[in-house]
Amino acid sequence: MAFPWRLIVGIAFTHIRGRTRQTALSILGVATGVGFAIAMAGLMEGSQSDFISRIVDSTPHVVVKDEFRDPPLQPVARRHAGAAIALRGVKPKEELRGIRNPRPKLAALDALPGVAAAPILRGQVVLRYGGKEVAASLIGIEPKRERRVSQVESDMIAGTLDSLYGAANGIILGRSLARKLAAEMGSTLSVTSPAGVMLKMKVVGLVDSGIVSLDEGTSYALLKKVQVLLERPNIVNEIRLRLDDVTAARAIAHRVETRIGYKSESWEEANEGILETFAIRNIIIYTVVSGILIVAAFGIFNIVSTITFEKAHDIAILKSLGFRESDIRALFLFEGLLMGGVGTLLGWGLGYALCRILGTVHIQIRPGAEAMALPVIYAPAHYLIAAAAALSAAAIAGYLPARRAARLNPVDIIRGAT
């Protein structure tokens, strides 16, 4: 007595055909849940990967900083590791902060495969021009190395990084900073450092990174000039690395740190807060989407329950004819799954359509900036996950009334009819 699939399926279809409107509503519920789940997932993951690729494009992948994760051990503690040591009257050594003598370190980093390194020295200065005074940070760079690791050159709207070599003391200003100072290309500014050194510097380039707060307070000059200005010869305070393989950032940061001792931060570590925010956002969205799917499951539960109530006679008849409880269970479970399945297929279509529509929406955050299309990605995994969730919900929603229907005692119903 093989399981009569075709017979069960045939009876299920007949049941469902009898209530087109209710069935259509349940199916639409599932379709909406699946569709929005797919669209949400596509949009979220799209914006996330878009954001990450912006970070990856615009910031160094690994930054070697002039600090240490843990304070260095006292020599006596290093000598007697694990011993109980009491030190009294320790006076900290006056040390110039920074990465000293960076040349050999840079050479070592450059030797790593797929790694490009560039040093910078950053300091606060005061820029004066025509009676205006603006405090800004001045970043000392080596143009030849810098263009290998950052986007500064492509953000320049006037001049090039190489024009720093052209003038005796060249300086590149952020566009908004130049506006604040009312300085133009060719203007000569006086630049004063906290060390009291003053240099006359000529504007040889302008940068527009697209981030106003950054452009308002950033300027660039040659590393050597900045070292003079800040009185920190042969010192840099960051070495930035750009990798061919972005995903190796953590591993390379760790390797660099163990090798040269300075704290090395990968882009993931630097943006941990943002990545955490993404994780929380994902949880929120998936909770909402699960809610939609659960509501859709209630729709299925409702209609399968209704059918089992209306079809109590049929159930009694089938059982008196010799159908087993498992046949009855399979019948109503199948009806739930059928609605879930059809809803899922429609939901796939709806999800794809929503993604297409969302992809054409352009948003403009800053006036004057280029409008950005919503980043949507299309991933088969989203479709499969949404389908799995919808079908499991439909299976549960169908199984519960199916189990109750299978337990119906035919005698009770036959008695009730007479």
Added chain:
Amino acid sequence: MGTPARTVRASESTAAVVAEEVTRVLPGAVATTLVESVDLVIGAGEFVAITGPSGSGKSSLLYLLGLLDRPTSGRILLEGRDTGAFGRDEAAAFRLSRIGFVFQFHFLLPEFTVMENVMIPLRRLSGRAHGRLAVRAQDILESLGIAALRDRRPDQLSGGERQRAAIARALANDPPIVLADEPTGNLDSHNADLVFSILGELAAKEGRTVIAVTHDAALAARAGRRVGLVDGRIVADSGPSV
């Protein structure tokens, strides 16, 4: 008392239906006894009418004999097999192949045609090709004179036609035992007559054991054997007819 003597014991092993001390009590705040200490031996090929006033437990006895219900105590043997040991699936399988049910209200599936209704038990039992089952169903419909109605739905049939369709479905898997619960209860006298004749022929010509519950004394008189029930107890039995 009309309680049958236990002299028929010897034939129990070959009897189609045997009830031994069968009692069915509905549990509840006030327990109701539906059937009480029924002893009955029905031979293969007998046509038995169970009669009694309404509430006498005749339908309850029929459901017990058809394995739709389980006795509170006592034993039911069908074709020599003790059904007390049957699990639910075994009982269902036995009903499917060995028992045909006909109810007072035809109980056809309303959304299926006459042909489809007859096909459902056929298809549940058999893995055979659809076409051969259809031939079998067609034969049954013809033998009952309703082949022309095969594509109608139950609501397009008259009462007598529906009851004949229900008999056709009961006969689908060629069961040796046919149980009918007030099969003529909703029919006019002409159709009641016809349906009862059909049931009689199932026993006389085809050798099936037919047990029909009825409160119509005139119809019951045409059965080979009459068993009278009052308050769940057998009060009269005309004795084995074969």
